[in-house]
Amino acid sequence: MKAASETENSKIEPTKSELEILQVLWEYGPSSVRFVNDKLNERREINYTSTLKLMQIMAEKKILKRDESAVKHIYHVTENEEKTKHHLLKKFVDAMYNGSASKLVVQLLGNGSTTKEDVEEIRNLLNKINEE
Amino acid sequence: MKAASETENSKIEPTKSELEILQVLWEYGPSSVRFVNDKLNERREINYTSTLKLMQIMAEKKILKRDESAVKHIYHVTENEEKTKHHLLKKFVDAMYNGSASKLVVQLLGNGSTTKEDVEEIRNLLNKINEE
DNA sequence: TGTTTCGTACGAAAAAATTCCTACATTAGA
DNA sequence: TCTAATGTAGGAATTTTTTCGTACGAAACA
Numbered sequence: 001m002k003a004a005s006e007t008e009n010s011k012i013e014p015t016k017s018e019l020e021i022l023q024v025l026w027e028y029g030p031s032s033v034r035f036v037n038d039k040l041n042e043r044r045e046i047n048y049t050s051t052l053k054l055m056q057i058m059a060e061k062k063i064l065k066r067d068e069s070a071v072k073h074i075y076h077v078t079e080n081e082e083k084t085k086h087h088l089l090k091k092f093v094d095a096m097y098n099g100s101a102s103k104l105v106v107q108l109l110g111n112g113s114t115t116k117e118d119v120e121e122i123r124n125l126l127n128k129i130n131e132e
Numbered sequence: 133m134k135a136a137s138e139t140e141n142s143k144i145e146p147t148k149s150e151l152e153i154l155q156v157l158w159e160y161g162p163s164s165v166r167f168v169n170d171k172l173n174e175r176r177e178i179n180y181t182s183t184l185k186l187m188q189i190m191a192e193k194k195i196l197k198r199d200e201s202a203v204k205h206i207y208h209v210t211e212n213e214e215k216t217k218h219h220l221l222k223k224f225v226d227a228m229y230n231g232s233a234s235k236l237v238v239q240l241l242g243n244g245s246t247t248k249e250d251v252e253e254i255r256n257l258l259n260k261i262n263e264e
Numbered sequence: 265t266g267t268t269t270c271g272t273a274c275g276a277a278a279a280a281a282t283t284c285c286t287a288c289a290t291t292a293g294a
Numbered sequence: 295t296c297t298a299a300t301g302t303a304g305g306a307a308t309t310t311t312t313t314c315g316t317a318c319g320a321a322a323c324a
Contacts, residue, residue, distance in 0.1 A: 015280085015281060015282090016281085016282095017281075017282065017283095018281095019227060023227065032301095033301085033302090034300080034301085046282095046283080047283065047284055047285095048284095048300095048301095049283080049284060049285080049286095049302090049303095050282070050283045050284060052301090052302070052303090053282085053283075053284085053303095053304090054281095054282080054283090056302085056303080056304095057281095071289090071290060071291075071300090071301065071302085072300085072301065072302095073301085073302080082239070085228055085229075085239060086239055086245070088228065089228070089236070089239055089240065089245070090245050092224055093240075093245070095151060095155065096217055096220065096221070097217075100250070101240050101245060101246045101247075101250045101254075102246075102249070102250040102253035102254050102257070104221070104240070105237060105240070105253075105254045105257065106253075106257060107214070107217060107218055107221055108221065108225075108233050108236070108237070109257060109258075109261060113218070113221070113222050113225070113233060114233045114234075115233075117234070118232070118233045118234040119258065119261065121234035121237075121238075122233075122234050122237045122254075122258065123258050125234070125237065125238060125241060126241070126251065126254065126255050126258065129241060129251065147310085147311060147312085148311085148312095149311075149312065149313095150311095164271095165271085165272090166270080166271085178312095178313080179313065179314055179315095180270095180271095180314095181272090181273095181313080181314060181315080181316095182312070182313045182314060184271090184272070184273090185273095185274090185312085185313075185314080186311095186312075186313090188272085188273085188274095189311095203270090203271065203272085203319095203320065203321075204270085204271065204272095205271085205272080
């Protein structure tokens with residue numbers, strides 16, 4: 001029974017910069033600091049040691065775990081991506097739409113931020129759910 | 133032509149605490165500091181002058197505007213609620229789902245965070261869109 | 265009218281988050 | 295082997311955000 005530790009971990013609340021790093025790791029999988037820093041620098045200027053420090057802190061907080069077997073440490077995200085995203089999404093829905101998912105979708109569909117493809121995909125998804 | 137000032141304003145990026153205040157103002161409309169502070173204190177302890185300061189700062193940043201005609205100042209949100217929420221939602225989708233709205237909906241529907249009613253409402257919404 | 269309550273203004277302290285400097289070890293290449 | 299490049303560690307400086315203390319004016323009211 002490891003329910004306790006799981007609920008503890010799911011309380012991840014990454015800061016803005018931490019989220020940037022998570023995004024890289026989610027997209028590219030376990031990476032070195034160098035790699036992450038390069039990716040970040042595609043978007044904005046940030047010193048190597050800053051990224052290092054940040055990732056070290058995230059490792060302390062158990063958001064990341066690192067493989068120290070090689071000199072060049074490799075970091076990976078501890079928590080399951082979907083789980084974390086779901087958690088953050090829920091927080092967002094609670095804060096912005098009083099917990100109402102449909103309100104969010106209304107907003108999503110209601111103004112230009114969705115493409116026709118998006119709408120189609122969502123419709124298909126709903127149909128699938130219906131069949132169950 | 134006031135397009136310029138409008139786009140400027142839409143770059144609102146409220147901090148965590150600022151968002152708490154926005155939530156109160158969105159829900160209850162223009163309010164005094166006292167009222168907002170009371171609402172906040174239903175959730176967590178926060179000193180009156182802290183809330184005051186925060187709202188003053190938000191007024192400086194033009195997130196809020198205040199009516200000083202009475203001694204007790206009344207604050208209201210400058211920017212349209214929907215517009216701001218849309219902006220924040222877009223940022224969220226970009227950061228978390230690479231800009232893909234349908235991915236977000238997948239997640240929303242994919243795990244217990246939606247009720248049957250939510251799903252129904254979303255379906256109706258889609259049907260409406262279809263008819264157009 | 266005197267006192268208490270409630271309001272704003274302002275500045276500073278505290279806390280949180282971000283950034284980077286410096287030191288030193290290891291590795292790669294000339 | 296010497297040098298340059300690349301890596302981590304750790305602390306400190308900086309910036310941003312949050313919190314609150316103090317001062318003081320206006321209003322309520324006994």
